Each structure stands twice: as structure tokens, then as C-alpha cells.
Amino acid sequence: MKVTKAEFIISAVGPKQFPVDALPEIALAGRSNVGKSSLINRMINRKNLARTSSTPGKTQQLNYYRINDDLYFVDFPGYGYAKVSKTSRQAWGQMIESYLLEREQLKLVLQMVDLRHPPSKDDIMMYDWLRHHGLPVCVVGTKADKIPKTRREKHYKVIKQELGILPGALFIPFSSEEGMGKEELWSVISSYIGNENEGQAEV
Numbered sequence: 001m002k003v004t005k006a007e008f009i010i011s012a013v014g015p016k017q018f019p020v021d022a023l024p025e026i027a028l029a030g031r032s033n034v035g036k037s038s039l040i041n042r043m044i045n046r047k048n049l050a051r052t053s054s055t056p057g058k059t060q061q062l063n064y065y066r067i068n069d070d071l072y073f074v075d076f077p078g079y080g081y082a083k084v085s086k087t088s089r090q091a092w093g094q095m096i097e098s099y100l101l102e103r104e105q106l107k108l109v110l111q112m113v114d115l116r117h118p119p120s121k122d123d124i125m126m127y128d129w130l131r132h133h134g135l136p137v138c139v140v141g142t143k144a145d146k147i148p149k150t151r152r153e154k155h156y157k158v159i160k161q162e163l164g165i166l167p168g169a170l171f172i173p174f175s176s177e178e179g180m181g182k183e184e185l186w187s188v189i190s191s192y193i194g195n196e197n198e199g200q201a202e203v
Ligand SMILES: Nc1nc2c(ncn2[C@@H]2O[C@H](COP(=O)(O)OP(=O)(O)OP(=O)(O)O)[C@@H](O)[C@H]2O)c(=O)[nH]1
Pocket: 030, 031, 032, 033, 034, 035, 036, 037, 038, 039, 051, 052, 053, 054, 055, 056, 057, 058, 059, 076, 077, 078, 079, 142, 143, 144, 145, 146, 174, 175, 176, 177, 178
């Protein structure tokens, strides 16, 4: 995918604000601070289009980014942040759930997990829920650069085992810092938005 244009469109608080141009959407789910915004920036080679937060749990809307005229990245608010109140956690759940179950344009969910740690209960619940509902999902393991190369395979194994990622199911180790996994992820995304031929191209 050659990214020639990337722009922030809207922080949507509900369906009325979702874009109406029917481009395919790729959603990013994962706990706060896992690296969702950083992944978007790396995928499009921009330093800071998607706001990276030093205050986890800040983003409470669905942030839409349009890439070329090909797709949207939809950056979810992070889940599992302890300081968020029960009420706002429920609101999060309802917004995300209705988006995931009702949004026709949704083509793929990137479920992001931090490679350094075993998946959290929330990660496991999320992955189970997505599969239960038959949603296409690719697990992205973030912050690979923070693990020494010789130990990475071990970490991949723990993630795969504890999430229950079946052989052949999508799992991509990623580093927003170094760019690892970027081409592979573009290739997967391209195949889910019906753009297979562009999968291998440089960004
Ligand atoms: N070393 C390293 N740091 C990363 C990587 N990805 C993210 N980070 C850092 O982790 C912190 C959180 O990253 P964000 O991209 O803001 O995380 P987020 O998932 O968007 O967080 P919320 O918006 O709060 O849900 C930032 O300080 C990033 O610089 C990575 O691949 N490698």
C-alpha cells in the first residue's frame, strides 16, 4: 500500500458521527498504552498524526483516520484502565459492542497485545468475544523492540497459547519504534479490504 494521504477525520462519540462514504474500516482494539496510536503513525510514516498519549485511558472516542481514499483506521479507546469509572467502562463497552456488531464497513479488527507480558484477562475476553461473533481478527503483538531478539519466540509462544491463537490464525509481531511487521500487516490489511495486489508494495 502506497500511502499518499493520511488525515484525521473525526473523534466520533456515536454512530451519527461515523463517516458515510462507505470505505472499508480497520479497527484497532487493545488496552490503554498498548501502542494503537503508535501503530497507526508507523503504518503511514507520520510522527504524530494519531495522538500518542502519555496519559493512558484519555481517548474515549472512536478516532477515524482516512488513508488515501482506500480505508479508515478506527482507533478505539483503550480498555482495562483501572482508573476509569464503572459508568464510563459500561459506556465504552456499549459503544464498542454496537460498532463491532453493526458496522458493515468493518473489515478487520487488529487486536493489539503487549508482547512483553502475558495477555490480560481483558485481552483474552476480547479475543474470545471477537471470535465468538465470527469477526475477522488479526492479533498484533506490540513493542517487539523492547524484547531481546533471542527471547522473542518465547514471548510469541506465551501469547499464542494463552489467547488460544490456532495454528494458521493471524498473529503479527510489531514494533512501531523500528518498523518490524509493517509490511506484513499492510499485506494482511490489503487482503481484507479487497486490495490483494497492492499488499507487497512499499509504503
Ligand atoms: N519501544 C516502543 N514503544 C512503543 C511502541 N508502541 C508504543 N510505544 C510507546 O508506548 C506508549 C503508548 O503508546 P500509544 O500509541 O499512545 O498507545 P495507545 O494504545 O494508543 O494508548 P491509548 O490511546 O491510551 O489507548 C507511548 O509512550 C509510545 O511511545 C513500540 O513498538 N516500541
